[in-house]
Amino acid sequence: MDFDFDAIVVGAGCAGSVAAYELANANKSVLLIERGENAGSKNMTGGRIYSHSLKKVFPNFEKEAPLERRITHERISLMASDSNFSIDFTSDAMREEGKDSYSVLRGPFDQWLASKAEDAGAECLFGIPVESLVKDESGRIIGVRAGEDEITAHVVILCDGVNSLLTEEAVGYKKPPASQIAVGIKQTFMLPSQVITDRILAASDEEGAAWMIAGDATKGKFGGGFMYTNKESISLGIVAGIEGVAKSEYPIYQMMEDLKNHPSIAPLVKDAEIVEHSGHMVPEGGINIMPRLVGDGVMLAGESAMMCINFGYAVRGMDYAIAAGQAAGLAASAAIDAEDTSQTGLEKYVTLLEESFVLKDMREFSKAPAFMEGFDRMFGEYPEMVRDIMNEMFIVDGSPAKHVKAMAIPAVKKVGLLNILKDVKGAMKAL
Amino acid sequence: MSEINISVNVDSYLAKNKYEVDEGNPHIVLVEDPDDAEFDKLIRVCPAALYKRRDNNTKFFDYSGCLECGTCRILCGDTIIKKWENPGPNMGVEFRFG
Numbered sequence: 243m244d245f246d247f248d249a250i251v252v253g254a255g256c257a258g259s260v261a262a263y264e265l266a267n268a269n270k271s272v273l274l275i276e277r278g279e280n281a282g283s284k285n286m287t288g289g290r291i292y293s294h295s296l297k298k299v300f301p302n303f304e305k306e307a308p309l310e311r312r313i314t315h316e317r318i319s320l321m322a323s324d325s326n327f328s329i330d331f332t333s334d335a336m337r338e339e340g341k342d343s344y345s346v347l348r349g350p351f352d353q354w355l356a357s358k359a360e361d362a363g364a365e366c367l368f369g370i371p372v373e374s375l376v377k378d379e380s381g382r383i384i385g386v387r388a389g390e391d392e393i394t395a396h397v398v399i400l401c402d403g404v405n406s407l408l409t410e411e412a413v414g415y416k417k418p419p420a421s422q423i424a425v426g427i428k429q430t431f432m433l434p435s436q437v438i439t440d441r442i443l444a445a446s447d448e449e450g451a452a453w454m455i456a457g458d459a460t461k462g463k464f465g466g467g468f469m470y471t472n473k474e475s476i477s478l479g480i481v482a483g484i485e486g487v488a489k490s491e492y493p494i495y496q497m498m499e500d501l502k503n504h505p506s507i508a509p510l511v512k513d514a515e516i517v518e519h520s521g522h523m524v525p526e527g528g529i530n531i532m533p534r535l536v537g538d539g540v541m542l543a544g545e546s547a548m549m550c551i552n553f554g555y556a557v558r559g560m561d562y563a564i565a566a567g568q569a570a571g572l573a574a575s576a577a578i579d580a581e582d583t584s585q586t587g588l589e590k591y592v593t594l595l596e597e598s599f600v601l602k603d604m605r606e607f608s609k610a611p612a613f614m615e616g617f618d619r620m621f622g623e624y625p626e627m628v629r630d631i632m633n634e635m636f637i638v639d640g641s642p643a644k645h646v647k648a649m650a651i652p653a654v655k656k657v658g659l660l661n662i663l664k665d666v667k668g669a670m671k672a673l
Numbered sequence: 674m675s676e677i678n679i680s681v682n683v684d685s686y687l688a689k690n691k692y693e694v695d696e697g698n699p700h701i702v703l704v705e706d707p708d709d710a711e712f713d714k715l716i717r718v719c720p721a722a723l724y725k726r727r728d729n730n731t732k733f734f735d736y737s738g739c740l741e742c743g744t745c746r747i748l749c750g751d752t753i754i755k756k757w758e759n760p761g762p763n764m765g766v767e768f769r770f771g
Contacts, residue, residue, distance in 0.1 A: 279693075280767075283767040284766070286768055286771045287771065348768065348770075348771030349770050352771070369763040373758075405743030405747075430770045475770065487718045488714035488717050488718050492678050493678075493679060493716060493717040494717065494718055495683045496680065499680070518771075519683070519690060521740035521744070523744055523747065
C-alpha cells in the first residue's frame with residue numbers, strides 16, 4: 243500500500259516538533275499536524291524549561307530560541323493566610339551551560355520549535371484538529387482523519403498533549419483517572435523589564451526567578467502556587483489536584499485571585515496589566531498512569547503519554563517531552579528504514595527511553611505522586627507551624643525572651659512530633 | 674449546594690484572551706438536567722469559570738470562553754459531560770503568551 247507520508251506527527255508542542263525535526267533530518271517525509279492556528283496557541287506552561295535535553299537536539303538553542311530569562315533564583319515558600327515563609331536560593335551553578343533553565347512562553351517558544359521542524363523539511367499543517375485515526379483491517383494504525391480527509395503514513399506519533407482524544411483508539415487508553423490529574427490556572431502580567439528585575443532582585447534583565455508556593459495558595463489542598471519571571475511579563479498561577487479542588491470551598495479561580503492579592507505576592511504584580519488568562523491540566527501520576535507507549539503503527543510521546551513528574555520543589559514535563567520526541571523520531575525513522583513499523587518494530591523507542599533519564603526518572607519517582615497526594619500537612623499545618631515559630635522568633639514586644647527550643651516546641655506539638663517524623667520519613671522514601 | 678466562595682469575576686479576565694468562537698456549534702455538551710453535585714464540582718475546577726449558578730440557583734454553562742484544558746472531561750466525562758471534542762479548524766482559544 244502506498245502511504246502519503248513516512249510519518250505523521252500529531253501536535254506541534256515540545257515532543258511533536260522535535261520528533262518531526264528528527265524524522266525530517268533523517269530524510270523521511272513527515273507531516274506535522276497541529277490543531278492550533280499556530281504552534282503553541284493551544285499550549286500553556288508555568289513555566290520553565292530545563293535546557294539539557296533541548297541542547298542535545300539544538301546545541302545552539304540559547305542563541306536562537308525565544309527564551310525569556312535564565313532562572314538564577316529558586317524561591318520556595320510556605321504560605322499561611324496571614325504569613326509567608328520563603329527560601330531564596332541562587333548559585334553560580336545555575337548559570338552553567340547545559341545545566342541551566344529558562345522561563346518560556348509557549349506561544350513564541352513552540353512557534354520557534356515548529357519552525358525548526360519545517361526548516362528541516364517537515365510539512366506543517368496548522369489549525370486542523372485530528373478527529374480520529376485510520377486503521378487497516380488488522381487494526382493497525384495507518385493514518386489520521388481530519389474532516390473529510392484521510393492522510394496515511396507508516397507511523398503516527400501522538401504528541402497531542404495531556405487531554406489527547408486519540409490515545410483510546412491508538413492504545414486503548416481512554417483517559418487518566420481524575421485522582422492523578424491537576425488543573426493549572428495562570429495569568430500573565432505585563433510589566434517593564436527593569437521593574438521585574440528589580441522586584442525579584444535579579445542580577446540583570448536576562449535573569450529571573452522561579453517560585454513555588456505551598457499552603458494557602460491552594461487553601462490547604464494538594465497543589466501549589468507558582469511564579470516565573472519572563473522578559474516583560476510575570477506568569478503567576480496555581481496547580482491543584484482536581485479531586486481536591488472539586489471538594490474545596492474555593493474554586494480554582496478564586497484561589498488564583500486570593501493568591502495574587504496575598505500581601506507577599508501583590509507587590510510583585512502591582513500596577514501590572516493582565517494580558518492573558520489560561521488553563522491547562524498537569525498529569526501528576528507519573529509512570530503509574532502511563533499508557534502503553536507503542537502500538538502497531540503508532541507511538542506516544544510527551545504529555546499524551548503522561549510524561550511529567552511533580553517533585554514538590556519542581557515540576558518537570560517539557561524536558562521529558564523533548565527527549566521523548568527525539569527518541570520517538572529516531573526510533574520511528576529506524577523502523578521505517580527496516581520496513582517494520584509494527585509494535586515490535588517500534589519497540590526500540592521504549593528501549594531508548596528506558597536507557598535515558600525519561601523512564602529512569604519515572605520509575606525512580608513512582609512513589610512520589612501517592613506521597614504528595616497524602617501530604618496534607620504540607621498544604622495546611624506546616625505553613626502555620628512555621629508561621630508560629632517565626633512569629634515567636636521575630637516579634638519582639640518586651641516580654642521575657644525565650645530560647646529557640648522553647649519557641650519551637652508549642653508549634654511543633656500542635657502538629658505532633660510523630661506526624662512530622664512520619665512525613666520526613668515518607669518524603670525521604672518517595673522524593 | 675455546599676458552600677462555594679466566589680468574589681472574583683473571571684469573565685473580565687477571559688475578555689483579555691483571543692477567541693474564535695464557533696457560534697451555534699458547542700464542542701462541549703452536557704447531559705440534560707445534569708446532577709447537582711457533579712455540576713458543583715465543575716463550578717470549582719473549571720479555570721475559566723464557565724460552569725455557574727445564576728441568582729435563582731439555576732445551572733448555567735457557556736462553552737465560548739473555554740480554555741480547552743479538558744479538566745471537566747477528566748472529572749465528569751463519565752457523568753454529566755455528554756460530549757467533549759476539540760473545537761473545529763481554527764476555532765476556540767488562541768493563547769498568545771501561553
